[in-house]
Amino acid sequence: MKRNINYLFRALVAAFAVVTLVLTNLTVLQREELMSAAANSRRLAGWDNQSRRGGIYDRSGEVLAQTESAGGPRRYRDSWAFGPVLGYLNPRLGASGVEARYAAVLTGRPAVWSALGLSFPLTGRGEDLILTVDRGVQEEAMRLLAGKKGAAVVLDPRSGAVLALASRPAFDPASVAQEWEKISKDEDAPLLNRATxxxxxxxxxxxxxxxxxxxxxxxxxxxxxxxxxxxxxxxxxxxxxxxxxxxxxxxxxxxxxxxxxxxxxxxxxxxxxxxxxxxxxxxxxxxxxxxxxxxxxxxxxxxxxxxxxxxxxxxxxxxxxxxxxxxxxxxxxxxxxxxxxxLVQERRLGALVVDDTxxxxxxxxxxxxxxxxxxxxxxxxxxxxxxxxxxxxxxxxxxxxxxxxxxxxxxxxxxxxxxxxxxxxxxxxxxxxxxxxxxxxxxxxxxxxxxxxxxxxxx
CATH class of the missing domain: 3.40.710.10 (DD-peptidase/beta-lactamase superfamily)
Structure with missing residues (x-):
């Protein structure tokens, strides 16, 4: 009897360890991947309603995407050239691109937050992202590919910093929701990032x-x-x-x-x-x-x-x-x-540099x-x-x-x-x-x- 209880105890400990590992994998190791899934629109909408989403800027600090208040609309500046980089963000459609990959930090929730089962943001605002991409180079790449199917990658070989990531045909993050029916059915696949x-x-x-x-x-x-x-x-x-x-x-x-x-x-x-x-x-x-x-x-x-x-x-x-x-x-x-x-050079929370690549x-x-x-x-x-x-x-x-x-x-x-x-x-x-x-x-x-x-x- 004592031996059977011993076996049962060991089995329960092993099962608990497996469950712990699986949950850790999902909530920490795979968190970014799960959060970036386009189908995860409900979580995306809920998070953005609780905090002011962080802004996204080019390498010189020019605004690419901004949210002015918690739950407010995402605003893009001259975004016609940045679909391949920024992706899209919509409560109904989900997210892609940088908006999806960095959803956690943009909404102010560090990885440990999810592991602890906490759904509210750490602060009232998310982190800002400073990209390596240069607005002028990105726009020039997209202009040069206009009317064509193709892609262009421009980077600094000494560091790996990407200066431009262009793909045509493309979409405008500012109008993707209104044009979704057309974009999603387009045989030329504007949602495909041909560069990557x-x-x-x-x-x-x-x-x-x-x-x-x-x-x-x-x-x-x-x-x-x-x-x-x-x-x-x-x-x-x-x-x-x-x-x-x-x-x-x-x-x-x-x-x-x-x-x-x-x-x-x-x-x-x-x-x-x-x-x-x-x-x-x-x-x-x-x-x-x-x-x-x-x-x-x-x-x-x-x-x-x-x-x-x-x-x-x-x-x-x-x-x-x-x-x-x-x-x-x-x-x-x-x-x-x-x-x-x-693609991301810095993450900032106000004037504080949280991470520098x-x-x-x-x-x-x-x-x-x-x-x-x-x-x-x-x-x-x-x-x-x-x-x-x-x-x-x-x-x-x-x-x-x-x-x-x-x-x-x-x-x-x-x-x-x-x-x-x-x-x-x-x-x-x-x-x-x-x-x-x-x-x-x-x-x-x-x-x-x-x-x-x-x-x-x-x-």
Whole structure:
């Protein structure tokens, strides 16, 4: 009998521990995720009625969103360009974007509050958010993408601070409730944040990955020459170039975006090596970020030669978000280190700074020497290669174009790059869906964004 009571006691203690862990997980660890769910509209409305929701400001302190009194309406200033960042907020529809991700702090309820079962706010007001986003760069990105489907990411490679996160088509947070019926049924998906959740074949921009894989393992490869006869016939797939490029070195091959050369490089390296390098750049795992992100994929394994060659030039089964391609490019710009991207610089309660984001290293992509070698080749792309439309007067721009084949229509146009090449301060990734040539459709947009962002990030 005594033994049975002992067993029962232990079982009850174990059950209690499990329940405690589950509740802790829900109320603390998963609290932000649950609070950011768009379907959680009842809790959202109740919280906002009890406290004055905190404001959201751009990096210079300009108002983006404000609430003047407890339970009062959310007011947005010139918000047409900020749907991809701010998201929406409505008692009936719920919330998305920054409004959802930071619902707890905006309404004045720290994580421990929910764990204690307390539903009222800690203070009569929520915290204010100071974003890393610059109003001018964000508006310029949205203007440049107007009338198109696509996205643009602009960030500082040294810190990971996001200066702009643009996605088109989009919605205006100020009028989303009135236009919900139209927006929610729009086949062009304005509610989809293409910058963080759009998955596309990266095309020739992924040749930077292939280049990184080769140079990381064989530094001398940069001094070798390769022959391009115009096509490479493989089992089940033929790699084509617009013309026969003849004998080229790696810098020349990147400048003219030679598919044959990079397919050969990918075959020599093998898919396992390419996938390993891709994962260093953020593929095959969720990017830790303030907003929901789709997982960019570079499948592992040992596929056939045709598929391996396609992956080496950014086709086949490879898919990437613009954010992932921006981070890969930032890894090169930042001497091989990829910094964790972030949108919120500070959280404030009145004049008190509650939290100030400290830049964190996310991963090591390549060595400084390899990053420097790739940078030199990328400068050639904008000086005399396919990316000349991204060149800036008096500023060396390092870049790479991409024209990604699309089975559903015209190719997607890509450009990734950074400036100044010798001391990078700004990285940009641009995609224009069905835009055709990366050099024709995406590079000019990237040029304008680099120019605008460099005026903001002066040091």
């Amino acid at each position: 959740q759009g998955l596309y074949p990266p095309g020739s921009t992924l040749k930077l990955l292939t280049l990184a894989t080769v140079l990381s393992r064989q530094p001398a490869a940069g001094e070798q020459r390769y022959n391009c006869p115009g096509k490479l016939v493989l089992p089940g797939y033929t790699v084509h170039c617009p013309r026969a490029h003849g004998d080229v070195d790696l810098a020349q091959a990147l400048a003219v975006s030679c598919n044959v050369t990079f397919a050969k490089l990918g075959l020599a390296a093998g898919n396992p090596a390419l996938a390993e390098e891709a994962e260093k750049a953020g593929f095959n795992k969720a990017v830790p970020f303030d907003l929901p992100t789709a997982v960019s994929s570079f499948p592992r394994g040992r596929p056939g030669a045709g598929e391996t060659a396609q992956r080496a030039i950014g086709q086949g089964e490879v898919l990437a978000t613009p954010l992932t391609m921006a981070l890969l490019t930032a890894g090169i710009a930042n001497g091989g280190s990829i910094m964790r991207p972030y 400290v830049p964190q290293k996310l991963s090591t992509f390549v060595t400084p020497d390899t990053a420097a070698a790739i940078t030199r080749m990328m400068v050639g792309v904008t000086q005399h290669g396919t990316g000349r439309s991204a060149a800036l007067p008096g500023v060396a721009v390092a870049g790479k174009t991409g024209t990604a084949e699309n089975p559903h229509g015209a190719p997607h146009a890509w450009f990734v790059g950074f400036a100044p090449a010798e001391a990078p301060r700004v990285v940009v990734a641009v995609i224009v869906e069905n835009g055709g040539s990366g050099g024709g459709a995406a590079a000019p947009i990237a040029r304008r964004l680099l120019q605008t962002a460099l005026e903001v990030v002066r040091q």
